[in-house]
Amino acid sequence: MKNLQIQAIPAFSDNYLWLIHNTSSAIIVDPGDATPVLAYLNQHQLDLCAIVLTHHHSDHIGGVTELLRHFPATPVYGALADQLNGRIAAITHGCQQGDSVDFPQLPLRLHVLEVPGHTNSHLAWYCPELASLFCGDTLFAGGCGRLFEGTPAQMLASLQTIAALPAETAIYCAHEYTLSNLRFALAAEPDNTNLQRRFEQVREARAHNQATVPSLLGLELQTNPFLRTDSAGLIQHLHSLKRLPSEPDPLQVFTALRSWKNSF
16 A cells, blocks of 8 residues: 555546556546546556546546547446446446455555435445545535435435544545635634634635645544534524524534535
8 A cells, every 4th residue: 555646637627536556557536537537647657457436427427438448448336326227338347335346456445335415326435544535526625515316314324424434534525616615614603713724724725726635534524514513503603594493403404504505
């Protein structure tokens, strides 16, 4: 594991494609665009040994066909449901909760977590040895994904699954949404001093065009409102804004937050 690196490959306006590699082989997570991936592989003379997908949206799979044209024997790992229903035709290895996948060329093992909400078949890929989670559009730095297919209960359960991982887990999400997410977080929990401090750090970083991901799960637990549905301060503030009933449960808190964020 000492020789492995995780490289961010920017794409589109705010996507990050994640390349895990050593000096000879690489795995790409969610290649929405093949062009920058191929450029990096060629520049560093890396062989693509696997494609790993979190969900079916085009900004996450749009480059798969072109990559397979250059590396035709490359296996593609994604949700078993998306393989069976044909939503991602390129998947060669359908995966589900509890599966683990070995990539001996690196070597590396990724564990499969089913995290529905953003889509019904969304996966996250967890590597304990690298203390890293590749979570697509489920958990963002300072926020979470929109519910295009799943329910609030599904997304809350998915976020709770992620929250149970070790606090030192690096969160490799797929978008640079952090500053706007933290603006909303401050509106939801304005007295959170950890959040205030993080917002200023992120604002400074983005002013210099610096990436704000990966994040750390421990930081998310302190500052991300969607992981803080039991926070007394957050609940009290939402109640004062008449966005929550008295004594709400975590699902009511999450649902209120997600609904507010959709129009924030």
